[in-house]
Each structure stands twice: as structure tokens, then as C-alpha cells.
Amino acid sequence: xxxxxxxxxxxxxxxxxxxxxxxxxxxxxxxxxxxxxxxxxxxxxxxxxxxxxxxxxxxxxxxxxxxxxxxxxxxxxxxxxxxxxxxxxxxxxxxxxxxxxxxxxxxxxxxxxxxxxxxxxxxxxxxxxxxxxxxxxxxxxxxxxxxxxxxxxxxxxxxxxxxxxxxxxxxxxxxxxxxxxxxxxxxxxxxxxxxxxxxxxxxxxxxxxxxxxxxxxxxxxxxxxxxxxxxxxxxxxxxxxxxxxxxxxxxxxxxxxxxxxxxxxxxxxxxxxxxxxxxxxxxxxxxxxxxxxxxxxxxxxxxxxxxxxxxxxxxxxxxxxxxxxxxxxxxxxxxxxxxxxxxxxxxxxxxxxxxxxxxxxxxxxxxxxxxxxxxxxxxxxxxxxxxxxxxxxxxxxxxxxxxxxxxxxxxxxxxxxxxxxxxxxxxxxxxxxxxxxxxxxxxxxxxxxxxxxxxxxxxxxxxxxxxxxxxxxxxxxxxxxxxxxxxxxxxxxxxxxxxxxxxxxxxxxxxxxxxxxxxxxxxxxxxxxxxxxxxxxxxxxxxxxxxxxxxxxxxxxxxxxxxxxxxxxxxxxxxxxxxxxxxxxxxxxxxxxxxxxxxxxxxxxxxxxxxxxxxxxxxxxxxxxxxxxxxxxxxxxxxxxxxxxxxxxxxxxxxxxxxxxxxxxxxxxxxxxxxxxxxxxxxxxxxxxxxxxxxxxxxxxx
Ligand code: CAA
Numbered sequence: 001x002x003x004x005x006x007x008x009x010x011x012x013x014x015x016x017x018x019x020x021x022x023x024x025x026x027x028x029x030x031x032x033x034x035x036x037x038x039x040x041x042x043x044x045x046x047x048x049x050x051x052x053x054x055x056x057x058x059x060x061x062x063x064x065x066x067x068x069x070x071x072x073x074x075x076x077x078x079x080x081x082x083x084x085x086x087x088x089x090x091x092x093x094x095x096x097x098x099x100x101x102x103x104x105x106x107x108x109x110x111x112x113x114x115x116x117x118x119x120x121x122x123x124x125x126x127x128x129x130x131x132x133x134x135x136x137x138x139x140x141x142x143x144x145x146x147x148x149x150x151x152x153x154x155x156x157x158x159x160x161x162x163x164x165x166x167x168x169x170x171x172x173x174x175x176x177x178x179x180x181x182x183x184x185x186x187x188x189x190x191x192x193x194x195x196x197x198x199x200x201x202x203x204x205x206x207x208x209x210x211x212x213x214x215x216x217x218x219x220x221x222x223x224x225x226x227x228x229x230x231x232x233x234x235x236x237x238x239x240x241x242x243x244x245x246x247x248x249x250x251x252x253x254x255x256x257x258x259x260x261x262x263x264x265x266x267x268x269x270x271x272x273x274x275x276x277x278x279x280x281x282x283x284x285x286x287x288x289x290x291x292x293x294x295x296x297x298x299x300x301x302x303x304x305x306x307x308x309x310x311x312x313x314x315x316x317x318x319x320x321x322x323x324x325x326x327x328x329x330x331x332x333x334x335x336x337x338x339x340x341x342x343x344x345x346x347x348x349x350x351x352x353x354x355x356x357x358x359x360x361x362x363x364x365x366x367x368x369x370x371x372x373x374x375x376x377x378x379x380x381x382x383x384x385x386x387x388x389x390x391x392x393x394x395x396x397x398x399x400x401x402x403x404x405x406x407x408x409x410x411x412x413x414x415x416x417x418x419x420x421x422x423x424x425x426x427x428x429x430x431x432x433x434x435x436x437x438x439x440x441x442x443x444x445x446x447x448x449x450x451x452x453x454x455x456x457x458x459x460x461x462x463x464x465x466x467x468x469x470x471x472x473x474x475x476x477x478x479x480x481x482x483x484x485x486x487x488x489x490x491x492x493x494x495x496x497x498x499x500x501x502x503x504x505x506x507x508x509x510x511x512x513x514x515x516x517x518x519x520x521x522x523x524x525x526x527x528x529x530x531x532x533x534x535x536x537x538x539x540x541x542x543x544x545x546x547x548x549x550x551x552x553x554x555x556x557x558x559x560x561x562x563x564x565x566x567x568x569x570x571x572x573x574x575x576x577x578x579x580x581x582x583x584x585x586x587x588x589x590x591x592x593x594x595x596x597x598x599x600x601x602x603x604x605x606x607x608x609x610x611x612x613x614x615x616x617x618x619x620x621x622x623x624x625x626x627x628x629x630x631x632x633x634x635x636x637x638x639x640x641x642x643x644x645x646x647x648x649x650x651x652x653x654x655x656x657x658x659x660x661x662x663x664x665x666x667x668x669x670x671x672x673x674x675x676x677x678x679x680x681x682x683x684x685x686x687x688x689x690x691x692x693x694x695x696x697x698x699x700x701x702x
Contacts, residue, residue, distance in 0.1 A: 002043075008036025010043060015051040015192075016185050017044035026064035027057045029105045031076045033067075037109075038078045041086045052188035053094040055087070055113055056181045061100025062122070063109055068131065068274060071265060080105050080137040084112035088200050093191045097184035098122045098173065103161060107172075108137040111146070114198045115191065116173040117184050118164040124172055125161025129234045131277060132270030132643055136261030138202075140241035141253045145204040146171045149211045150221040153242040157225035157235045171207075208246040218243070231516055232643050233269050268653065272645030275692075276635050279628035279646070283474040284463050286456075287625060287696045293456045295464035296406060302327060302378040304395060306337020306368065309412055310384035312440025315341055316469040318365040319441065325367040325374050334368045341366060344441070375402040380465060382434055384412040392416065393424040400425035408461045410434040414485055418451040418478045429455035432462045435482060436471075437637045438528075445637035446471035447482050472636050477623035484633045486618060487647070490610040492533070495521050496544045497670060499584040502595035503603060505564040506576040511603040516641030521607065522564040523574050526557035530564075545587045550580070606666060609659050612651045616678040619648075619697055627691035648691035656684035 001011040007023040007030075019040040021027045037055075044050045057063060066080065087094050087109070096102070096110035098118035107124050110116045118124065126135040126143065134140060135156065144152035147170045155162065167173045177183020190196075211218045222239040229235045237260045244253040264270050301317045301324040303310045310326060317324035328334035342363060348354035375381055381403060383395050392411055399409050409431045411421050422428035433449025446466040450459055459475060466473030476482045481489055498508055509520020519527070525547075534551040537544060550563060557563030558572065565574030588595050615630045624630050631646020644650055651659055660677040667675035677685070684690065 004040045004043070005032055005036040007032045008040055010040040012044070012047065012050055015049060016054060016188055017047065017050040017052070018054045018056060018181060018185065019044065020056050020058050020181075021063060022058035024059050026061055026101075027059060027106070028065055028067040028069075029063055029080055029109070030067035030070060033063075034078050034080060034083050037083050038086060041083070041090070045086075045090060045092065051092060052192050053090065053092055054097055054181060054184040054188055055094060055109070056097035056184060057099075062096070062098045062102040062180075063106030064101050065104030065106050065127075066137075068277065071274060072271075080108065084109060084137055087112040088202065090114075091198070093188050093196070093198055095184040095188045095191070097177075097180035098124060098164075099180040101125075101161060104128050104135060104139070105137050108135055108139045108142070111138065111142040111201050114200070115175075115187060117175045117177045117180065117187050118167065118173045119178070119180050119183075120164050120176050122164045122167075122180075123161040124164070124167050125159065126156050127159040127161065129157060129159040129238050130273065132234045132267070132273035133264045134234060134238045134241055134257065134260055136257060136265075138254060138257070140238065140257050141245045141250060142201045143172070144208055144211075144242055144245040145201050146207065148207040149215075149218045149242055149246050152245070153218065153222045153239050154225050156238045156242060157222070157229075202250045212246040215243075215246070218246070231514075232641075233267060234264055234273075234643075237264055269643040272643050272649055275628065275645045275649050276631065276642050279626075279632050280472050280636075282626060283472065283629045283632045284467065286459055286463070286475055289456055289460065293460050295460040296379060296408065296457065298322060298379045298461070298465055298468060300378045300380075301325075302375050302381045304381060304383040304399075305385040306334055306340075307384065308340070309436060309438060309440055310382075311337050311341045311344070312438070312442075313382055313384055313412065313436055314366050315344065315362070315441040316436075316471070318362040320468050320470065321365070322468070323365045323367070325369055325378070327372060327374060328368065328370055331370060334370060338366070338368050372398065372402055375399060375407075376404060378403070378407060380408040380410065380461070382410045382412055384436075387414060387416060389416055389420060392421050396421050396424040396431065400427060403430075406430065406457075408432065408458055408465070410462060410465075412436050413449075415481045417480075418449045419453070422451045422453060428453035430458055432458050433478070433482070434462055434465070435484075437484075443637065444470075444472045445484070445633060446473045447484060447633065447637070448473050448475045449478055449482055450475055451478050472632060474629050474632050475625065476629070476633075477621070479618075479621070479623050483618055483624050483630055484637045486623075487611045487614045487630075487634070488638065490614045491521060491607055492525075492544075493672075494606040494610055495525075496547060498598060498603065498606060499546045499580075500588045500591065500593045500595075501598060502588075503598045504576065504581050504584075506574075507598070508603055508607065509574075511600050512607055514600075515604060515607075516644055518639045520574075526563035526565055526567070526574065529557050529559055531556040545591060546580075546584045549583055549587060605662050608647065608650065609662050609666070610675055612647050612659055613663055613675065613678050613681060615647050615651070615691075616680040616684075619691070619694065620678065620680040622697050625696055627694055652690040652692050656681050656689070660685040 001009050009020045011018045023033050044053050094113040096113040096116045099122050102110050102124040126139045128135045164176050241257045244256045303314045304327050306326040306328045314324045314326050345359045349359050411433050418433040422431035432454045435447035437443035437445050448462045463473045505522035509522050512520045530551050555562040558567050561567050566577045618624050627648035631648050634640035634646050635642050663677045
């Protein structure tokens with residue numbers, strides 16, 4: 001075996017050259033990999049004893065894409081294009097040996113080979129759109145030539161990888177093999193023995209001819225793929241580039257792909273999406289976690305409470321293959337909870353998103369009981385009852401008596417003091433908050449709330465549990481509302497004020513939707529139920545004049561058919577209601593608030609800047625360890641558009657100075673000193689600094 005460079009080897013045996021990349025963790029195509037591949041291919045082609053070539057990888061996966069950390073840095077030759085051109089021009093057959101994930105540039109590399117084999121559990125795809133770019137090394141030109149432009153546009157715009165089975169059926173791969181490299185060697189030997197013709201993917205026309213003649217089916221597929229993606233640049237560029245695959249000659253299609261790629265990669269949207277990609281992976285890292293702390297293994301789980309949240313959390317465990325038991329107070333509540341879970345799964349089966357046997361397996365993993373003794377034999381308990389401190393304390397005192405030592409005791413609280421809950425036990429070290437977002441079986445975010453006494457193994461286990469459940473865990477400190485809801489509260493206050501000052505719910509929501517959120521703030525309030533906040537306000541002695549008045553009228557939102565909007569005949573579509581504007585005007589008059597026309601710009605600022613201000617406080621207090629954690633919370637828990645990178649990323653684009661000036665103005669306008677710029681934001685404004693430069697906060701690391 002010849003070591004070509006630190007990350008590439010070449011081994012020639014019985015006339016077959018095996019080139020292997022070894023660049024942990026995911027064999028990304030960093031410069032040394034491209035250089036090693038280019039040299040290895042050149043050597044294999046020059047070696048007369050080599051008749052066929054296999055391109056494979058060591059480690060846990062085939063090449064998972066370009067090295068994203070190199071984006072934006074000076075480019076070094078050879079590029080991926082040169083490597084792929086060298087593969088494609090080879091007169092000797094080349095077979096890619098795929099396993100793990102062949103993604104982005106990894107799949108593009110494989111598409112430059114004459115043939116591709118893959119292990120049964122491999123997945124292949126072009127997920128570049130998720131990074132705000134398009135496949136820039138021929139993916140948009142070669143994939144359509146294998147699967148047809150209609151399937152290609154759906155796959156590239158969604159960016160979702162497909163299984164080896166689908167890849168085989170669609171013609172992306174040629175065979176499923178038991179062992180990638182030996183399988184690929186056997187395949188290349190067969191190609192040589194049978195003297196199979198070496199057709200380059202770029203020369204294949206059979207799958208694009210019909211579309212070239214009549215692109216109607218393609219246009220329909222592109223339209224379907226792009227639905228709901230208005231304002232996002234990369235998906236439209238992906239579709240255009242796939243369109244070029246049949247409307248332009250190959251080389252011109254490649255040139256256009258390159259140009260689109262260069263445009264996207266230098267744009268703000270891609271920068272934002274790459275920021276979220278890395279932030280998401282950073283968020284689960286706990287800076288002060290001592291080396292060697294291992295999470296406990298989670299083989300059994302218990303969820304206290306079978307309501308909407310508890311049921312959703314139980315589904316998360318079942319989906320991950322972990323047996324889970326729901327504990328309820330009565331058989332009736334239990335049955336109701338279990339029935340709700342079944343009907344939620346049944347909807348997925350009806351929609352074709354889940355197979356019946358998969359549903360049966362998941363349902364079989366969910367048990368229910370009213371007997372608390374089940375807690376004695378579990379690795380993790382997640383309490384998901386009403387948001388009421390006295391009740392939570394009572395439950396945790398009970399858990400403390402029954403659970404075995406070391407069981408992780410988690411509360412799915414969304415605002416309450418985790419330290420107070422932990423204090424109800426004799427083992428506060430085992431207690432954490434695990435704040436799921438509704439619907440718990442769907443939403444990706446999991447806020448893990450670290451109490452003052454939460455032990456490192458407990459935090460590590462909670463993070464591992466989040467990953468096991470397919471969530472994106474973000475570790476937060478303990479305060480009212482943690483990261484997400486504390487900021488949401490700020491937005492809520494401004495929403496209420498805007499109503500009084502003259503904006504209608506639909507005016508505010510239109511701005512939020514235009515910004516890229518999937519839902520407006522008022523529509524979200526109606527969905528969640530206005531009575532929830534009303535009760536909390538009554539308890540705390542605070543007021544929201546317009547919303548309180550709506551609640552007094554029994555307008556709780558979607559569930560009562562009326563809230564900030566009207567929902568006729570059970571519809572979920574909000575219809576603006578002039579009565580709300582009238583009511584707001586009356587309240588404004590009573591309170592002496594002058595109503596005026598409010599510009600879109602002001603609405604946008606008031607929907608974002610107070611939240612950014614709160615983010616600065618959260619960071620300064622060490623509640624969030626990094627600014628990027630706050631961005632992850634908002635992107636995955638509240639629908640902040642990923643292509644806008646989260647509140648702190650957005651703030652950096654605007655600049656702290658402009659935000660501080662606007663906040664000063666709004667503090668004066670509203671008379672709310674709480675809107676005055678936070679110290680950290682003022683410091684950033686004074687130094688011209690950015691949230692991105694702060695790194696791990698000192699307080700959090702202390
Ligand atoms: N470049 C650089 N680093 C990468 C990377 C990439 N393409 N993909 C993953 N990593 C890093 C992660 O940041 C992470 O680093 P840390 O351990 O330091 O946090 C590490 O590799 C492991 O990643 P995950 O934690 O995500 O591991 P996983 O096993 O859960 O998932 C994966 C593996 C499915 C490959 C996932 O990492 C992934 O989806 N990666 C991105 C794939 C992708 O988007 N490829 C396209 C790149 S763009 C491109 O190729 C453009 C082109 O056309 C040329």
C-alpha cells in the first residue's frame with residue numbers, strides 16, 4: 001500500500017487499484033483530500049498493471065461533502081472539478097464504493113465514476129441547499145442524467161438524502177453490496193470480464209430527452225418542490241440549474257452551475273445557513289464539562305403525564321426504539337393519552353409518512369400505568385404535567401422516593417425554576433430541565449436547563465438523550481423562560497403595545513411572515529391559546545389590556561373559533577377581524593395611548609430588536625453559553641428562518657450601534673426603561689464588535 005499523503009492511500013492488487021480516503025470524522029473533501037485523490041488517480045492511470053480502479057473510504061462514511069470550513073477561504077488547486085474530470089476521463093473503469101453517507105461533493109465525486117456500488121444502509125444525496133448553496137461540482141447536471149430532471153429537482157431542492165434501495169431503483173447506484181470495497185472490487189472485475197462499455201454520466205441523454213422535448217412535467221415538479229420557499233435563494237437556483245441540464249449542452253450547464261454556486265456562496269443567506277450548521281453542532285458542547293464524563297445509557301424511560309406534551313415526548317422515545325411508560329393519575333386520562341398517540345401515528349400512516357408495521361412497532365413500545373412503582377426501574381423520568389410549581393415539587397419529591405440512584409430526573413418545564421424543583425428532592429444533582437417544544441414529536445429543539453446543582457453526568461445524559469431522540473439539544477442556564485421563552489416574552493410585550501399604538505394583528509403578522517417566519521406572532525398566539533398567558537398574568541398581577549379583554553370575551557384563539565383573528569367553521573386559516581381593531585382603539589383611548597400609522601420597518605424592528613436586547617442580557621448573565629446557541633434556539637424552536645441565521649447573526653448584520661439607537665428611541669416612545677439597550681449591546685456598539693466575536697462567555701465558563 002502506498003501512502004499518497006496523510007489522508008489518501010493507493011493499493012494495487014491483482015490489477016485493481018483501490019484508492020482510499022481517510023480524513024476523519026466524515027472524509028470531507030478538504031484540500032489534502034482533493035490533492036491526494038488527484039495524485040492517486042494520476043498514478044493509477046499511469047500504472048500499466050492497473051486495469052480497474054475502486055474509489056473508497058476508511059472510517060465511518062464515504063465522503064460526506066466538501067469541507068465546509070474551507071468555504072470563504074482562499075481556494076487551493078486542485079478543485080473538486082479537476083478531480084472529477086480526472087475520474088470521468090479515465091479509460092479504465094472506476095467504481096465508487098459507497099457506505100455511510102455520500103453527500104454533496106461526495107456524491108458528485110461518485111457521479112464522476114463510471115459505476116457506483118453501495119452498502120444497504122448507505123444514504124446518498126445532495127443536501128447543499130440546506131447550506132444555502134447548490135451542488136457546485138456537477139451534481140445538478142449529472143444527477144438528472146441518471147434519475148431524470150423531475151426526480152432530480154425534487155431531490156436537490158429538498159436536499160434530503162435517499163436510501164441505497166431508492167438510489168438503486170432510481171439508477172443512482174448500480175448494485176447494493178455487502179461490503180463496500182470488496183463489493184466494488186468484485187464489480188470492477190465483472191466490468192472488465194464482461195468488457196462493459198464505460199459510459200460517462202455526462203454523456204447520458206436517455207433520461208433527459210423526453211424532458212427536453214416537453215418540460216411540462218419538470219416545471220410541475222419544480223413548482224411543487226419550490227412551494228413555500230419564496231424568498232430563499234438557493235432552492236430557486238437549484239431548480240434553475242437542473243433546468244439547464246436538459247436545456248443547455250453539458251459544458252454550458254456546468255458553467256452556469258458554477259456561476260450560480262459562486263453567487264450563492266458569497267451571499268448572506270448561505271453564510272447564515274452555514275452559521276446555523278456549525279452552531280447546531282456547537283450547542284450541545286458544554287465548555288466546562290470535565291473530560292471523561294460519560295452519559296448513562298438509556299434503555300428504559302418513563303414520562304409523567306399523558307397530555308399533549310407527555311404523549312409527544314413518549315412518541316419521541318418510541319420513535320428512537322426506547323421502551324417508554326406513561327404514568328397518569330387515572331385510567332381514564334391514561335387511555336385518553338394512549339388513544340391520542342395512536343391517532344397521531346395513524347395520521348402519519350394515512351399520509352404515507354409512516355408504514356403500518358413501523359407504527360405498530362412504535363405503539364408496542366409505549367406502555368401506560370397508574371402505578372408509580374414503574375419509576376423504580378427506569379433510566380430517565382421526564383415529568384410533563386401542568387406548569388404549576390406546587391404540583392411539580394410534589395411529583396419530584398415522589399420521584400425522589402421511588403427512582404433508583406442515578407436515574408435522570410427531568411422536568412419538561414418551559415419557564416419554572418429548575419433549582420426550586422430540584423430542591424424538592426434529596427438529589428438535586430440528578431435533576432435537569434428538558435424543555436421540549438410543541439408538538440414534541442415534531443419540533444427539533446430541546447432546551448436542556450442546567451440547574452445550579454445539576455451534575456455533569458446528568459447534563460451529559462440529558463444531551464445524549466436529546467441526540468438519541470433526534471433533537472437538537474441546547475444547554476441553557478436556569479432563569480424565567482430560559483433562552484427561548486424569555487426572548488419570546490419580549491416579543492409578546494411589543495405585540496400588545498403595537499395593537500394599542502395602531503397596528504392590527506394582520507399588519508404585524510404580515511411583516512413577520514415576510515421576514516420568513518412560518519407563522520405570525522398573533523396567529524401563533526391563537527394557536528397556542530390566549531388563555532394560557534392570561535392565567536399566568538392574573539397569577540403574576542400583570543396586564544396585557546387588549547389580549548386580556550379578548551380573553552374576557554371568551555376569545556381564546558383557534559380553540560374557540562376567535563382570538564386575535566376569526567376562524568370560521570373550524571378553519572385554521574386566520575381571518576382579520578375589525579372588532580379587534582375597534583377593541584384595541586377603545587383600550588388605547590382609555591389608557592391615553594395615541595394611535596398612529598406604524599411603518600413596516602418599525603414593526604420589524606420592534607419584533608426583533610427587543611429580542612436581540614434580551615439575547616444580550618441572556619448572554620451576559622451566562623444563561624446562554626454562546627450567542628450562536630441563541631440562534632439555534634430561535635431557528636429550531638420558534639421558526640426564525642435558518643437563512644437569516646438567528647437573532648444574534650441578524651444583529652451582527654445590522655450592527656449593534658443601529659440597534660442600540662433604535663432601542664433608545666423605542667424606550668422613550670413607550671416609556672419602558674426595559675427597552676433600553678443592554679450593557680453588552682452597548683459595549684458591542686462602542687467597540688464595533690459583533691456577537692459572533694464573543695465566543696464562549698466567561699460567566700458561563702466560570
Ligand atoms: N465539512 C466540514 N466538517 C463537517 C462536514 C463537512 N462537510 N460535515 C460534518 N462535519 C463535521 C461536523 O461539524 C462535526 O464536527 P465536530 O465534531 O467538530 O462538531 C463532525 O464533522 C461530525 O459531524 P456530525 O456531528 O454532523 O456527525 P453525524 O454522524 O451526526 O452526521 C453527516 C454526519 C450526515 C455527514 C453530517 O455531518 C452532515 O450532514 N454533514 C454535512 C453534509 C453536507 O452538507 N455535505 C455537502 C457539503 S457542501 C458541498 O459538498 C458543496 C459541493 O457541491 C462541492
